[in-house]
Amino acid sequence: MVRIMPLLLRGASISVAVIALVYALEYSNFFVTEYRSVVAGLSERFIPLPVLDKVDYDARLFALAHVVPFTLATSTATTSPQLWPAKAAYPNMGAIFPFKRIVAYYGNFYSKKMGVLGEYPTEEMLMMLSSTTAQWSAADPTTPAVPAIHYIAVVAQDGAGKDGKYILRMPDDQIEHALDLANRIQGLVFLDVQVGKSTLQYELPMLEKYLKMPQVHLAIDPEFSMKYGHRPGSVIGTFDAADINYAAEYLAKLVRDNHLPPKILVVHRFTQKMVTNYKQILPLAEVQMVMDMDGFGPKEMKRETYARVIYEEPVQFAGIKLFYKNDSRPPSTGLFTTDEVLGLTPSPIYIQYQ
Numbered sequence: 001m002v003r004i005m006p007l008l009l010r011g012a013s014i015s016v017a018v019i020a021l022v023y024a025l026e027y028s029n030f031f032v033t034e035y036r037s038v039v040a041g042l043s044e045r046f047i048p049l050p051v052l053d054k055v056d057y058d059a060r061l062f063a064l065a066h067v068v069p070f071t072l073a074t075s076t077a078t079t080s081p082q083l084w085p086a087k088a089a090y091p092n093m094g095a096i097f098p099f100k101r102i103v104a105y106y107g108n109f110y111s112k113k114m115g116v117l118g119e120y121p122t123e124e125m126l127m128m129l130s131s132t133t134a135q136w137s138a139a140d141p142t143t144p145a146v147p148a149i150h151y152i153a154v155v156a157q158d159g160a161g162k163d164g165k166y167i168l169r170m171p172d173d174q175i176e177h178a179l180d181l182a183n184r185i186q187g188l189v190f191l192d193v194q195v196g197k198s199t200l201q202y203e204l205p206m207l208e209k210y211l212k213m214p215q216v217h218l219a220i221d222p223e224f225s226m227k228y229g230h231r232p233g234s235v236i237g238t239f240d241a242a243d244i245n246y247a248a249e250y251l252a253k254l255v256r257d258n259h260l261p262p263k264i265l266v267v268h269r270f271t272q273k274m275v276t277n278y279k280q281i282l283p284l285a286e287v288q289m290v291m292d293m294d295g296f297g298p299k300e301m302k303r304e305t306y307a308r309v310i311y312e313e314p315v316q317f318a319g320i321k322l323f324y325k326n327d328s329r330p331p332s333t334g335l336f337t338t339d340e341v342l343g344l345t346p347s348p349i350y351i352q353y354q
Helices: 013-026 054-064 070-074 122-139 172-184 200-211 241-258 299-311 338-342
Strands: 101-107 145-156 167-169 188-193 216-220 263-269 287-293 317-322 350-353
Touching: 101 122, 101 188, 122 145, 122 172, 122 338, 145 172, 145 200, 167 200, 172 188, 172 200, 188 200, 188 263, 200 216, 200 241, 216 241, 241 263, 241 287, 263 350, 287 299, 287 350, 299 317
Parallel strands: 101 145, 101 350, 145 188, 188 216, 216 263, 263 287, 287 317, 317 350
Antiparallel strands: 145 167
């Protein structure tokens, strides 16, 4: 079993500053990819663009990984490789991660069994989300929490449906309800896609008018990607790196074409086979990727799953799903506390409640 590295730096604002200083002095080339912005049409005068504070950005990644940068220089060939922070492109300006943590409520308004969005009356749910978001901001003041409505916009079905794709696409009024709720709490929206026997190439363009909005992001669920013809729910599905890269490139084009801040792409995962060829997944300057550990059960089992599918296979950022009901049913002993979640390596930057 992979050893979960001890929490070293969470919660103290001085931690990020210290890491930033060490980084600036010794490790300025740790992250190898740089994004350069170009603005056309400024023939008369030069207007400097905002610049990403790379020292602060990298320091925050080290803090999430519970790593002091100078430990990299003291590692030897006999020690385990340093998996986190994961190397990836610096983001465009306006990126949410790692400067803020997202706290999302998940579900579908038509169903009380798919998550908190449909389980509770609207006002009660929004009050719960507000309170939960505040708890996360208090738990890690260096990373303020932002609320989000994580809405399942394409839902896998056990019946073929009229187009034979085993999915149900939500009508516009339901998606717009998600947008309205997020607007009320000054939050974000994630549109979740369960492709069934369809494909991302077919489904994402149907959501494009929403994905063009700066506050709307995307989630994809390999569990319900039935590449080999099975009925959704009969087996656990899968996405390959090629599928995930397609979704990222699709979002990146929307960002470029519409002059948007970076999008976030969440990929659910609780088995290794749900995501294949992870080393070929390519985070982009326009798209920040989250691998979201989506399993429920006893805490120790969740820690082991997190270590196996998140820690051992780094992509960019980490997320975790907490189940109000399933994580509390025996033999489980309850949800992770904020401290327990922040003690994972890496600390999740995306927290989802179902």
